Amino acid sequence: MLFNSLEYIIFLPVVFFIYWAVFNKKLQTQNWFLLIASYFFYGFWDWRFLFLILASTIVDFFVGQRIHSSSTARNKKSWLWLSILFNVGLLGFFKYFNFFIDSWIDLASIFGYTIHSTWTLKIILPVGISFYTFQTMSYSFDIYHKKITPTRDFISFATFVSFFPQLVAGPIERASNLLPQILNKRTFNYLQAVEGLKLILWGFFKKLVIADALAPLVDDIFANYSQYSPSTLIMGVFFFSFQIYGDFSGYSDIAIGTAKLFGIELSPNFKFPYFSRNIAEFWRRWHISLSRWFRDYLYIPLGGSKVNRWISIRNVFIIFLVSGFWHGANWTFIIWGGIHALLFLPLLLTNNNRTYLSSTIAEKTILPSLKELFQILTTFILVTFSWIFFRASSLTHAWAYLKAIFSNDIVLKYAHPSGYRMIDYFIIIILFVMYEYCIRKDERVPFDFKSRYFRFLIYAILLLAILLFYDDQIDRSFIYFQF
Structure with missing residues (x-):
C-alpha cells in the first residue's frame, strides 16, 4: 500500500479512529490492533511476503532470549550468528541471488567459458526486506552487547518489527528507541x-x-x-x-x-x-538511520578509525562498498559506494572527518x-x-x-x-x-x-x-x- 494512494488515504483515518476510539484502554489491545493493521498494510502488496517478515520476527525474538540467557560467551556468539546468517541469508537469496549468478556467468565469459543462465530464478523482491531484516538484526546485536534486555512480549516485539509507517523504507529503528514506546501505553496528544x-x-x-x-x-x-x-x-x-x-x-x-x-x-x-x-557531514545527514547502522554494527566493530591508517582506509572502503551493495544488486551501486569512499578518504587522512x-x-x-x-x-x-x-x-x-x-x-x-x-x-x-x-x-x-x-x-x-x-x-x- 503506497502512502500516496487512495487506499492509504482511506486506511490511515480508519486505523487512526479505531486505534484511539476503540483500542485506547489497554496496551495489549493497542499493540494487537497496530500489529494487525501493519500486517494488513504490508500484505496489501502480496500476502506471501507476510511469511518472510513473520519468520524474521520469530527467529530474532527467540534468538534475543537465548543470547540473554546463555551463560558462556561462545553460546551468545553462536546465537548471534544464527540471527546474522538467517537475516543475511534471507536478504541474500531474495535480493542478490540472480546478481551473483549473472556475475559468475560474466566472469566465466571473460576467460572464454560459456555458462547458460539456467540457475537464475524469477524472484520477486519483497518490499522493505532490506529495512526490517536490519531492524531485527540490530535487536540481536544490542542484546549481545548488553545495551538492551530482550522483551518476552512477542506481540509487542512483532509490532516493533512491522510498525507500518516505517516498515517498507525506514527509518531503520533501534529497539532502544522504538520498543520501549511499543511496550508502554500511548495516550493521545493533540500537539x-x-x-x-x-x-x-x-x-x-x-x-x-x-x-x-x-x-x-x-x-x-x-x-x-x-x-x-x-x-x-x-x-x-x-x-x-x-x-x-x-x-x-x-x-x-x-x-x-x-x-x-x-x-x-x-x-x-x-x-x-x-x-x-563535506562528504562526512553529508552522510551524517542523509539516510541517517542506515548510516548509523553501518557505523555501529560494521565500521566500529572493524576498528573504525581507531586503528592504523591502512586498516582505517580498508574500513572506509568496506562500509561504503557494503552500503552501495545494500542499495541494489547492480555494479552501479557498488561503484557509487566506491566513489563516496574516495571522496571520504581525504577527510580521513587529514583528520577532518569529524568536523x-x-x-x-x-x-x-x-x-x-x-x-x-x-x-x-x-x-x-x-x-x-x-x-x-x-x-x-x-x-x-x-x-x-x-x-x-x-x-x-x-x-x-x-x-x-x-x-x-x-x-x-x-x-x-x-x-x-x-x-x-x-x-x-x-x-x-x-x-x-x-x-x-x-x-x-x-x-x-x-x-x-x-x-x-x-x-x-x-x-x-x-x-x-x-x-
Whole structure:
C-alpha cells in the first residue's frame, strides 16, 4: 500500500479512529490492533511476503532470549550468528541471488567459458526486506552487547518489527528507541498529532510536487541521453538529485508524521543533506538511520578509525562498498559506494572527518559565509555527479552518460522538448531550497511560524500545489521501495 494512494488515504483515518476510539484502554489491545493493521498494510502488496517478515520476527525474538540467557560467551556468539546468517541469508537469496549468478556467468565469459543462465530464478523482491531484516538484526546485536534486555512480549516485539509507517523504507529503528514506546501505553496528544499532520503535508509536497513532477523528465533524459546537449544532461542529473531527495525524505517525513498520530516518535532520517559542507557531514545527514547502522554494527566493530591508517582506509572502503551493495544488486551501486569512499578518504587522512558534528550552516548568522557556500556547492556537485551511477541502469549506461556530458558540444541551452517546464521546475527547486534553508535548524518542525494566518497560508499553498501537480498517469511508487 503506497502512502500516496487512495487506499492509504482511506486506511490511515480508519486505523487512526479505531486505534484511539476503540483500542485506547489497554496496551495489549493497542499493540494487537497496530500489529494487525501493519500486517494488513504490508500484505496489501502480496500476502506471501507476510511469511518472510513473520519468520524474521520469530527467529530474532527467540534468538534475543537465548543470547540473554546463555551463560558462556561462545553460546551468545553462536546465537548471534544464527540471527546474522538467517537475516543475511534471507536478504541474500531474495535480493542478490540472480546478481551473483549473472556475475559468475560474466566472469566465466571473460576467460572464454560459456555458462547458460539456467540457475537464475524469477524472484520477486519483497518490499522493505532490506529495512526490517536490519531492524531485527540490530535487536540481536544490542542484546549481545548488553545495551538492551530482550522483551518476552512477542506481540509487542512483532509490532516493533512491522510498525507500518516505517516498515517498507525506514527509518531503520533501534529497539532502544522504538520498543520501549511499543511496550508502554500511548495516550493521545493533540500537539503531537498536529506536528504529525504538518510533517505528513510536507512529505506529500516533497513527493508529489518535487519528486513525482521531476520523474518523467529525469527518466526521459537518462533514457535518451544521446539526443540531448551536455547542459541538458547536467540538468537531468541535477533534477535527479532533488527527485531522490524529495522522494526519500518525503517518505521519511510521512512515516515520522504518521507515527506521531499514534503517539510514537521515530528517529530523524534526513537533516538537510544538501547543506552539508563535506562528504562526512553529508552522510551524517542523509539516510541517517542506515548510516548509523553501518557505523555501529560494521565500521566500529572493524576498528573504525581507531586503528592504523591502512586498516582505517580498508574500513572506509568496506562500509561504503557494503552500503552501495545494500542499495541494489547492480555494479552501479557498488561503484557509487566506491566513489563516496574516495571522496571520504581525504577527510580521513587529514583528520577532518569529524568536523561539523553538530553545527548547521550559518548557525549564528542569516547567510552562510563564502567559505561555507563554497563547501556546500562543492559537496553538492560531487554528490550530484555520483548520482549518475546510482540512477544509471548499468555501468555502460553511466559511462556513456558521463562521456556525453563532457563532449565538445557543451552548449548552455535547453535541448529538451519540455523547454520552459524545465525552467519552471528549476525555479520550484530554488524556492524549495530557500524554504529548507529557512527551517534548517529543525527538520521536524517545518511550519513553526508564530502567525496563525501565515501558517494557514502556507498550508493552503502546499495543498494547492499537491492538487495541481498530482498526476495519476505516472508511477507513484517510492524509489527506495526497490531496496
